[in-house]
Amino acid sequence: MTDFNPRDLRNAFGSFLTGVTVITARTPEGQPVGFTANSFASVSLDPPLLLVCPGKSLSSFETFRAASHFAVSVLAEGQEDVSNTFAGFKGDRFARVAHDIDLHDVPVIRGAVARFSCATQQAIPAGDHCILLGRVVAFDHDGSAGLGYGGGRYFSLGLERATGESAERGAVVGAIIETEAGILLEQTADGLRPPQITMQGRTNQLEALAAGLAQRGISADLNRVYSAFDDHRLGTHHTYVLATATARTADTGLRCVAPDDLPVQRYTTPAITTMMARFALETRGRAFTLYLGDEVAGETHNA
Ligand SMILES: Cc1cc2nc3c(=O)[nH]c(=O)nc-3n(C[C@H](O)[C@H](O)[C@H](O)COP(=O)(O)O)c2cc1C
CATH class of the missing domain: 3.90.79.10 (Nucleoside Triphosphate Pyrophosphohydrolase)
Incomplete structure (x- = not known):
């Protein structure tokens, strides 16, 4: 046990500016599951690897830990509602959000800046989370601006730049x-x-x-x-x-x-x-x- 104040630690981690992703997979029964994550990181170009950290408290944690495939959708500016849906909505998240189906039959978010379809390389236990290491099998991206997140709030680089330009x-x-x-x-x-x-x-x-x-x-x-x-x-x-x-x-x-x-x-x-x-x-x-x-x-x- 450490004697850190967990809230302080969470706030300190939260000071790191990130983008926002939605991580998706299917249960063994074929139900789509997904959650909002900012723990995404690119890891390796050759082989192409990325990681994300699902928390044990997720209702879908077991699905992600054991999934053979999963997908990462990097959200675009203006997709705050998609992020909020996949972070908090308790009903059918996919009924509310436009999506496509990737080559592994996993839903990916429509309008996302980039979408990565992955085969699970490894699921590494890591404290109250696990590190899900994925090998990218297919991806697309459209070059538009991604949604930003930092200090517990969303931000939009396009908007920031526009105000800068107007200044x-x-x-x-x-x-x-x-x-x-x-x-x-x-x-x-x-x-x-x-x-x-x-x-x-x-x-x-x-x-x-x-x-x-x-x-x-x-x-x-x-x-x-x-x-x-x-x-x-x-x-x-x-x-x-x-x-x-x-x-x-x-x-x-x-x-x-x-x-x-x-x-x-x-x-x-x-x-x-x-x-x-x-x-x-x-x-x-x-x-x-x-x-x-x-x-x-x-x-x-x-x-
Ligand atoms: C911006 C943002 C980033 C998040 N990042 C993560 C993350 O990296 N890992 C994680 O397990 N939960 C993360 N969460 C929380 C989950 O999205 C949330 O707990 C989850 O959707 C709850 O799903 P459930 O109702 O199926 O348990 C994040 C939430 C937000 C708003």
Whole structure:
């Protein structure tokens, strides 16, 4: 016996980022069985070997330990429901999930990124699990992105990359800064807008905004997000926070507009016009909502 806290150990193991697979086989009576597994690993190219570790607590453990054949389906982005079905659903898992049948009559998941049909090479006892070593007899793969898993949560690399790309394309972060006299706005050739910066790379947005404001001679408390939206016309993502000026140099080059005058100003874009009209209205009752959406439609939330 070790004196580790099992939960700590599980969390430490869980910090290793993995993909998600569904392991399938048939019982001697021909019933399909399957479970979600992230203990999959590729082992050898020549001969082609892979492994997965079924736990003794699985209802299908005996089937997997003794199976002559099994299959591994590597789940694709968007197949979280397939993973959840094969991790928790107690009814007929295969009735819920589209699948095909491989050359050994074992079901494999349709839409999976890769599917490996294996002959069992060895089932090695390993504590409360066993190491199922399979020799790959056939496989297919479609080159799309796999579903990720880490720290007990799913993640999607495609989505991560898309947000990264959008940050590179232009994430704009700005501040609606209140002073005793009014709101500080930046004059551009196209009209007024809250002072804002365009993010370069993946730095912390609030720190970058504070630095951008400091360059303009303003220090401000950045309080909370007021609006986050995509502007599809410009291909940019915008986040505006509510802020209170704590100090500013004499000439910041910014205009100071009284709240009542905000709705009649000319702004750079329709999205900013709408946001500033909402701010003018909400600042009267000091009850601010949070807007999430794009430049055309979205939702306000009570924050
Ligand atoms: C992402 C994820 C990975 C998992 N990996 C494994 C694993 O490698 N081995 C295992 O035995 N169970 C693993 N499980 C748990 C099983 O999927 C789950 O206990 C099983 O589906 C229960 O099946 P049963 O109801 O037939 O006993 C994992 C679950 C999830 C959500």
